[in-house]
Amino acid sequence: MRFGTDSHHGFILVEAVSHSVAGDDPLGRALSDYHRGEREEPLVDRDGAETREQPVERFYFGEFDPKSERGEWLRAWLSGPLLDVGAGAGRDTLYFQDRFETVAIDMSDHLVETMRERGVGDARRVDMFALRDAFERDRFQSALVWGTQIGLAGSMQGLQEFFGDPAFVTTPDATAVVHGYDPESGPIEELLGYRPDPTPGLAYRVVHSTYENDHQTLLFRLFSPDRLREAAVGTGWEVAAVEHAPSESSSSYYAALRKLSSKQR
Numbered sequence: 001m002r003f004g005t006d007s008h009h010g011f012i013l014v015e016a017v018s019h020s021v022a023g024d025d026p027l028g029r030a031l032s033d034y035h036r037g038e039r040e041e042p043l044v045d046r047d048g049a050e051t052r053e054q055p056v057e058r059f060y061f062g063e064f065d066p067k068s069e070r071g072e073w074l075r076a077w078l079s080g081p082l083l084d085v086g087a088g089a090g091r092d093t094l095y096f097q098d099r100f101e102t103v104a105i106d107m108s109d110h111l112v113e114t115m116r117e118r119g120v121g122d123a124r125r126v127d128m129f130a131l132r133d134a135f136e137r138d139r140f141q142s143a144l145v146w147g148t149q150i151g152l153a154g155s156m157q158g159l160q161e162f163f164g165d166p167a168f169v170t171t172p173d174a175t176a177v178v179h180g181y182d183p184e185s186g187p188i189e190e191l192l193g194y195r196p197d198p199t200p201g202l203a204y205r206v207v208h209s210t211y212e213n214d215h216q217t218l219l220f221r222l223f224s225p226d227r228l229r230e231a232a233v234g235t236g237w238e239v240a241a242v243e244h245a246p247s248e249s250s251s252s253y254y255a256a257l258r259k260l261s262s263k264q265r
């Protein structure tokens with residue numbers, strides 16, 4: 001909501017805005033303040049009485065390590081031009097943009113600004129669920145969606161629709177990497193905000209984040225790798241490889257997708 005005074009009529013104007021404004025972007029503001037050395041409060045995720053402080057530096061500002069398991073995997077599956085979807089503070093784009101053209105998108109104005117200040121050459125405010133409005137057909141060779149934000153697709157149908165957008169903006173032989181939580185692996189019940197679902201391979205996660213006066217509640221759908229495979233059917237993608245984090249430490253996994261050839265579709 002935005003409040004202001006209409007000078008002609010002298011009444012208070014209340015305007016609903018769909019994008020991020022001060023007050024509803026705790027992650028973006030916390031990362032931006034951290035980057036500028038102005039952060040005084042923690043970024044806190046809550047579920048009821050349970051809370052977790054996000055280790056902002058470790059999660060978002062570490063350097064991309066090309067020799068790590070994750071780094072090697074991403075380098076093997078991604079090539080340019082690359083679209084970094086929900087790029088955060090730009091950790092991965094800062095590495096890949098030195099190798100090939102990389103475009104970083106995020107919905108947070110604070111994060112787009114932070115990425116530019118950190119040296120990201122092409123950072124834009126674009127909604128990952130409206131890629132066709134922002135980019136032409138076949139624009140990218142690869143897409144990276146790192147950070148479990150695919151869960152914001154909300155449902156199997158939402159995920160299927162989401163796969164359709166990167167399919168449009170990438171070439172016929174494109175690849176993509178997505179990152180999620182597997183409801184069927186690791187200590188999933190320890191994940192803050194986890195909510196079970198009796199349907200195999202599906203769950204929810206609900207997290208309320210706060211930073212100073214900024215608040216945001218996010219609802220994630222969690223999809224197992226098999227559910228990812230199912231959602232990919234008919235979108236032009238297939239799940240080509242799946243890698244789990246060591247199962248005792250985390251339920252997170254990453255999946256590589258590649259385009260099906262025209263014969264396979």
Ligand SMILES: C[S@@+](CC[C@H](N)C(=O)[O-])C[C@H]1O[C@@H](n2cnc3c(N)ncnc32)[C@H](O)[C@@H]1O
Pocket residue numbers: 027028059060085086087088089090091105106107108111126127128129145146147148149152
């Ligand atoms: C967990 S962070 C991951 C950031 C980065 N990829 C990383 O690994 O450090 C999720 C990111 O997705 C962004 N995001 C959430 N919804 C989005 C949307 N609809 N379109 C684009 N970005 C979005 C958030 O602003 C946030 O930067």
